[in-house]
């Protein structure tokens with residue numbers, strides 16, 4: 001059975017592929033030129049450079065690009081930004097505005113025909129927009145009428161659980177705290193979050209083993225580490241400023257190990273774009289050992305490594321493992337050591353796709369060092385066995401005593417700039433007891449305790465007609481989620497879909513019976529409430545909370561801030577509410593005071609966040625005190641469950657190109673990988689291309705048949721690439737149509753969008 005929802009589908013137009021060589025060095029002058037070109041095109045050179053100079057400065061705004069921390073000390077006077085941060089800003093500060101005339105001239109079905117790249121380039125939404133039932137065009141609506149419509153609809157539902165409130169990780173602590181407070185006061189825990197698709201697997205694995213779902217290291221630890229292992233992450237593209245930290249670590253003597261199916265340029269060599277050495281082409285070699293693991297082969301690899309480390313210790317007791325740490329600070333080592341001793345080593349090595357020689361080299365390195373950091377991102381979290389893989393990372397660190405001391409620990413590198421903070425201040429569909437108690441103590445109502453829907457369960461519930469209202473605080477739900485056709489139908493079953501957004505995206509075009517777009521001010525823009533300039537706060541990947549204050553006037557006078565939108569929404573919905581929404585809206589200090597009294601770790605929030613670099617939240621893994629119940633870090637036992645493919649099946653990972661931020665497509669090039677002007681590509685091993693009777697540039701259709709449903713992504717261009725046999729790579733969101741809604745990580749329910757089983761069939765034409 002083939003399933004189609006046209007408006008949800010990404011454009012199938014091909015744009016004219018050009019193939020070059022993958023780059024050997026990341027950063028450098030090409031990165032500077034690319035930044036300046038992007039920002040100048042959207043807003044002019046002068047304003048562009050002014051904005052860049054304020055990015056990530058102590059008195060500036062937080063880059064909306066990623067969650068990598070800012071150095072505590074020296075920040076470049078040129079602006080602490082990277083090429084991709086500059087592109088993210090260009091998208092935001094674009095001078096193009098979408099007025100009511102734009103929506104009058106462009107129907108929803110016509111806009112849906114455009115590619116995501118074209119949709120994103122249209123501009124900023126300038127005023128609230130409303131799509132009446134049965135209409136084909138959005139029309140302008142006043143803020144008051146918009147809030148009234150939402151409030152009336154929410155109050156008409158049979159149960160608050162018939163609504164879902166999504167968050168994307170750009171939302172500030174202040175907006176996120178108010179949002180979850182409103183949603184809980186209204187009566188539901190249906191708070192799916194982009195982290196359900198992102199680092200949820202890390203959160204689950206780390207909470208169980210180390211007592212906190214966040215990473216344990218700081219930037220200082222990077223500079224002290226002896227070994228840094230980077231697994232399933234492409235920092236050159238997605239966290240470029242991490243390369244500066246790796247470069248510094250390397251200068252201090254660290255060994256860098258990369259574990260990735262493809263040789264990402266950012267991990268090979270780096271030339272700092274804001275450094276004079278870049279002008280003369282000097283670069284630093286980053287990776288010392290490159291393990292080209294098979295997609296989904298990390299659990300097998302880690303088990304092989306841990307097995308061999310334990311064997312080595314048996315031969316030379318007291319020289320490889322940290323016995324003192326294992327005995328005094330951990331629990332479960334006996335069961336774990338028994339388990340790891342009897343694994344099928346040959347099978348693990350075969351499943352990993354890495355040679356015995358390379359594995360031995362890594363084991364020798366790890367055996368000799370004691371300050372080890374493991375970093376990871378989506379290459380580990382978006383698999384069926386993701387939680388088990390991350391627990392195996394923890395086992396490795398525990399064997400080596402490498403957590404809770406300087407120069408060592410866990411580093412799950414976060415995505416969205418405040419995805420970690422949103423979680424900290426209460427955006428969770430399964431609220432912990434302390435959060436509920438905090439809310440009850442502070443606001444004198446009993447918040448709902450039963451679990452709400454995460455992202456995948458929200459989609460299923462919409463599909464099963466259990467949800468009538470979908471509300472999104474940012475993000476682009478239809479393009480970010482799996483199984484595009486299924487999810488499109490789910491959204492279209494809602495009575496009302498509402499998006500708080502900065503820019504037009506596909507989620508505005510795949511709507512419920514009625515739809516609203518509420519335009520908000522962005523990170524770069526000034527937020528003035530009650531005549532006073534406000535600032536917001538965010539938490540980065542290393543648990544530092546700091547302020548962010550925009551510098552530009554809002555692009556339209558009709559924009560509203562996210563905190564103000566939540567307050568107005570609450571006032572329109574909860575007529576009897578005793579919470580002082582008016583006060584929150586006019587003074588963000590009052591929001592921070594309430595966060596302080598509701599959530600642990602924010603003592604003296606308003607004072608400490610005004611310090612130039614902000615403050616660290618408490619972290620039990622960093623402190624080495626670990627789980628609250630036992631005071632220990634826990635070893636855990638997992639079976640090696642690597643996906644076994646049938647004949648003609650391939651395992652597909654969906655990754656980001658160098659020219660996108662999640663579903664926002666900045667351009668059509670993937671410069672570091674040498675693929676230009678096309679996103680509908682499938683990277684394949686040349687031997688697999690030959691085995692299937694394909695040649696480079698062939699057009700192929702990709703299929704997935706999980707649960708006997710045929711999912712098709714037509715017309716992808718075959719690109720020969722240095723990638724292990726049996727695995728292929730495509731870009732998201734184009735390939736999301738193939739990710740089955742039913743395939744998620746065990747325990748975290750994260751879509752397994754890096755291990756999608758596909759088959760390929762050639763089309764008649766070639767490009």
Ligand SMILES: Nc1nc2c(c(=O)[nH]1)N[C@H]1C(S)=C(S)[C@@H](COP(=O)(O)OP(=O)(O)OC[C@H]3O[C@@H](n4cnc5c(=O)[nH]c(N)nc54)[C@H](O)[C@@H]3O)O[C@H]1N2
Pocket residue numbers: 065066084198231232233234235237238239259260261262264293294295296297298377378379380414415416653654655656657658660661662663754
């Ligand atoms: N410019 C830019 N910056 C971003 C983003 C963006 O889209 N653009 N997105 C932000 C967000 S929300 C996030 S979560 C992060 C994402 O940052 P990343 O996780 O770096 O992003 P992906 O492109 O998904 O890259 C995954 C990497 O994992 C590798 N990989 C895939 N499968 C496997 C596997 O089975 N094993 C191993 N070892 N490796 C594997 C891929 O080859 C790729 O290098 O970046 C954030 N920063």
Ligand SMILES: Nc1nc2c(c(=O)[nH]1)N[C@H]1C(S)=C(S)[C@@H](COP(=O)(O)OP(=O)(O)OC[C@H]3O[C@@H](n4cnc5c(=O)[nH]c(N)nc54)[C@H](O)[C@@H]3O)O[C@H]1N2
Pocket residue numbers: 167168169170171194195197198199378382415416473474475476477479480481500501502503504505520521522523562654655656661662663664732733735736739753
């Ligand atoms: N196949 C596949 N799917 C994936 C992934 C993958 O690797 N492979 N990665 C997953 C990951 S890691 C993530 S985090 C999700 C991302 O999922 P989302 O967070 O939902 O998606 P984004 O593309 O980041 O959202 C972009 C939209 O946010 C809005 N926006 C931008 N800035 C602001 C702002 O300041 N305020 C508000 N209110 N709106 C704003 C704009 O309208 C823009 O169109 O996608 C997931 N989907």
Ligand SMILES: [Mo]
Pocket residue numbers: 194197198199414415416
């Ligand atoms: Mo993410």
